[in-house]
Structures are given as C-alpha cells and as structure tokens.
Amino acid sequence: MVRELDETVATVLDALDRAGRTADTLVVFTSDNGGLSTAEGAPTSNLPLRAGKGYLYEGGIRVPLLVRWPGVVAAGTTCDVPVTTADIAATLLDAGGVLLPPGVALDGTSLRPLLDGSGPIAARDLVWHYPHYSNQGGRPAAALIAGDGAAPGRDKLVEHFEDGRLELFDLAADPGEMHDLAAARPGRVAELQARLVAWRKTVGAKLPEENPRPVAPFSPEAVSVR
Template sequence: MNRRHFLKRLGAAALLGAGVSVSRSVSGVREAKGPNFVFFLVDDLGWMDLGCFGSRFYETPNVDRLAAQGMRFTNAYAACPVCSPTRASIMTGKYPARLRTTDYFGAPQPDTVQRHWTRDKPLLPARYRDRVPLEEVTLAEAFKQHGYATFFAGKWHLGPEGFWPEDQGFDFNKGGHDRGGPYGGKRYFSPYGNPRLSDGPDGEHLPDRLATETCEFIEEHRDGPFLAYLSFYSVHTPLMAREDLKAKYEAKARTIEHDGPAWGKEGDREVRLVQDHAVYAGMVEAMDQAVGKVLDALDRLDLTRETIVFFMSDNGGLSTSEGHPTSNLPLRAGKGWLYEGGIREPMIVRWPGRVQAGSVCDEPVTSTDFYPTMLEMAGLPAKPEQHLDGRSMVPLLRQQGPQKARALYWHYPHYGNQGGTPGGAIRLGDYKLIEFYEDSRVELYNLRDDLGEEKDLSAAMPEKAAQLRQMLHQWRSDVGAAMPTANPNHEI
C-alpha cells in the first residue's frame, strides 16, 4: 500500500471514530461522507421572539418543534449588537474587533460622519472594514475544500460585489449581495429587484421563496454532503407582513391583557415593553413557516437523521427604534445596545443521535463558536488560525459537563441607529461589565441574579469591576481593536 492510500484509509478511520459515515465509491476506494448541515440565521430576531423561548404572542410551531428535537441554548450571544459584524464572526470564527468589521456595512466612517445624524456626538466612530477579506478562509470555504456542496440564500451584507457569497466559498447564491435588507422592488414581495434572485410571480413572499430555493438545493444534493445556509432577510425592517397573518395577529392582540406598561425609556429612547405588534408577529410566523418547509423537506427526503440543524439570530430584537416592533423583556434594551437585549440570542441545535431531544444548555456561547463546532461535528481538521476566537460546543452538545470558564467580549465603537453609544463589554461567569467610551464609566451586573441589568454593582464591587475592565482593555490590545476618537465638532 502506498503512502497516499495509507493516509486516506487512516483519515477514514479517524472520521469513523468521529461519527462520520464512510461509504464505498464506484472505484471501490472507501470515501468519507460527513453529515449534512442546515444553518438558519434570522435577522433581528429577539431572544423572546419564539414560543420555545417564552413568547406568548408570536406563534412559532416549527422552530418550537426544532427545539423539542434538539438543544436550546439560553446563554447564546451574537458577537455584536448589529448585523454585519455578527455575520462576519460566523463566517470566520473571529471577533469583529479582530477583523475590524465592527459596524453594519454602510454605516458612517469617521471621515463621512459629517453627513450623518451622529456628526455632533462626542466621539467620531472608529474606522471599520466594510467587507470580509478574501484572505479569510470562511466556514463555507472550509467545507467546500472537503467536498461539501455549499449553498447560500437570503441576506449576506458582508461586502460589495466581489465579496459576495460566491466569492467566499458558496457554490450557489440565491439573494445574497451588499444590501442589509430587502430594499429593491416590492421588498418582501416579488418583484424583488434583487441582483442575485430572479423575480417570482407577482406577490410571491420572500421568506417562502428562500425556503423553496433551499429545499430545491437539498433535493438536488441529497446524496451529500452539503451545507445549506438560509439567512433570512426577515424579520428586519421594512415591517411588512402577509395580509392574512397581519389580520390574524390584529385579532389576537385585541384579546390580550398586559400586566404592566406598554412603553418604557432606555436613555432618550422609548422602548417597547410588550409583544403585540401584529405586522411583526406576521413576519415572525412567516419565517417560522419557511423553517418548517425546509425541515419537512429533510423529513420527506429521509435526510433528517444525517443532517445537523442550527438556528440563530444575528442581534437582539428591535425595541428602541424604527417602529419598535418587539419587546425583549426581561432583557434590557435591544438591537444596537450592549445590554442583554441587544446581544443575547435564541439558539437551537438539532444533532440527531448525538443531542438529547428537548435538552437545554445554560453555558455561555457566542457566534464565533459555530465554525470550530461544525468542523468537529463533520470530523474535519480544526485550524485555529482560521477560527481564532471560537471554541467547539461539541462537549456541551454531548452534555459532557461544563467547559472551562472563559470570558466573552464585545466591542462596538460606534453610535447605533437604535440609540446605543460606543462601548465594549465582557462577560465572565455570572458577571458582565459594560464600558462606555464617551466618558469611560462602567456598569457591572450579576446576570444570574439580575437578568434585566437593573442593579449596577460597579460601586459596591470595585475590585470585580477593575478586574473585568483590565481584562477588557487587555483583550482590545491583543486583537488590535480600533477605538473611536474625540470629535472636534462636538460642543461641550
């Protein structure tokens, strides 16, 4: 046996040990076939926006079914309180601060802020990179290199043309380009005016169309292995729902009595405190129906047992701006803020035969963790330089006990459209510290006792605050985080 064939057989044996099936090709040589992957990423979906996470208004039976068949993560985080940075973190396994992809792509740069509503703020935003560098080996590229067919549908928002899904490892791209929302044509309804998605029949609904494209890819590549990444434009603005779903939730809203006030304040912004927005509810249910369409296709094609499914949101629910469509209570604030409402996400993993159905994990995880997790699941080699800031969740999924404690970090050196200000944050164990860059003040919270971040402990626990602040500063130095600067136009 020559060295090449020996190494191939040795690799196949290793994959068998990792739970990856091995089949015989036409030539008789044994070849590994890894599990299939379906990844659902929802835009702007809040932690409380699913029935399985506690919503009593929105109806999400298909995602609830997914949770009942898999593991629900209660302390899952996006790497940023806005979209593009989190999406980049999933694709690269790296913190946005390390990549300098720290704001949504299209946000003002320090030399263009004069034309933006933030022009008179105390700080100029840090300069950010508005594309994922082609030099990065993306999640899709890593799987493609090992024989996976790769498919992307929906919102990309990770760079201009030349940096779209087809340039970053995806064989197929249905709808992914530079825009952060469905802003062409009739928006959520055909004609779409999308350069990477052909128009359907007049009035066709975008979430359903993206699900249909995903199902067709899965059926055509049913012999696998494949990675299907369905990245919804939903439930991002513009707030638009099918008329039947809007009417359904308008009627439902009239039957609900709320225990407390409907509105509160977060800084100078109004914040929604109840879930009763009929249009948004219709958008959530349409997303859920699209998820169900894909899950049903896996069942119909007898692929469920060999397909791992992920479900996640890219940032917190929109509660303080742009229509204030949802409430994240008991979490504080929402999209664009470093409070829990802006970064804690509903996350579910279904791994048939490996993950206990209906299980729950309370360990903190973050969006950089998907990359190494999926590689390990597939029995593919981990290359830490490709996913420096991620850690495999496989031990958690297999309920092998808690992993070694680690700190999670956030860096958002920008002013958010939703009212948030430049800042950074660290979570270590139960404690979370937020540093506000305008005046360097900090707030410290014990999330186990105070999920709503109502009691600032920084004055009562100065040593803990100092420890976390020092760790945050050291991390920023280690990753080369770009900082905002004083705005010379600001009037004190």
C-alpha cells in the same frame, strides 16, 4: 412569533425529511443580535431584558440558540452555559470532521461537548466590542461577561467609551440589568476592566477617536434647488 418560528422552521425540517437527509443534518436556529426594541414597546419589546439591537445590554446580545442534531443532541435538553455565535463555526467544523490548516485559528470554541453531553468546555470570558454609533440608538461601548468565579457568566461589565462610565451587573440575580453594582464592588470592576483592556491589546481592537476632519452641521438653507 412562536407560531412564525414553528411554521418557518417546519418548512426546512419537512424538506429534509422529503430528501431523506434528516438523520445526517445538523440544524441551527439563532440570531445575529437581539430584537429591535422601540420606544413604542410591545410587540418589539425584549422585556424582561434591557434594550435591544445595537446595544450591549442583554436585550441586544442575548439571542435564542436551538440545535437539532439527530443521534447527538437529545431532544428536549437545555444548557445554560454562556456561548457566542463565534462558536458556531468551530462547532460545525468539528461536526464535519474538518481540520484547520496549520497556523489557522478560530475565535470560537466547539460546543460539541455541551451538545452531546460528553463534558464542559473551557471557561472563558465573552467579550463584545462596539466602538461606534448604532442607527438603533446604541452608543460606543464594550462588554465582558466573566467566565470565572463560582458562577461563570454571572458578572457582566459594560464600559461606555464616550464618558468612561463603567457598569457592573449580576446577570443571575438581575437579568434585566436594572441595578448597577459598580459602586458596591469596585475591586471586581477594576479586575474585569483590566481583562477587557488586555483583550483589546491582544486582538488589536481600535477605540473610537475624535474625527480630525469634522463635518459641518447640515443646513437646509444652504441647499439650492434648480
């Protein structure tokens, strides 16, 4: 996988070099979701992270984010501040000096201060809302990674819509999400769930509901072939 990354990204970077556009081009490498995990394990396993594409555990939502921006991002630097792909649009607009029309808002935040080292970005909760079933096996759920506390990005709440089950994980100590702390920290669970509910109300996010016109189970015997 690393070799494939090196070879394919090198194709893009070499093309920029030949065109003489390397110095004024911002290159971003990322993914829209975690890798597809299967019951067979390797080579598609996301270990040590849990699950994969279609799930709200870290294996499904934690992805690589590599940025090359000559003259702005120092080569070899790293950043451990949690961000989302919604921040990329805001970052690119900021990089290009593009101003939004009045009344237009973005879901994300420009990451330029993190990239150029000029300062932090405002602390915020990161939220995922997935109110449907996934063909990869994921079930309807939501997740919130808290942006407050002594270590922003450490506490993560997962809410399962089918049965209302709530899980709490300490991502710093348990990135594999193997130890549910909900029973040991009920106050934190209630606090983060309230913030998740408030976010849903703010954006008008819909919850799954029972189909008023359920589809009858498929019966092969009822199919006639002519």
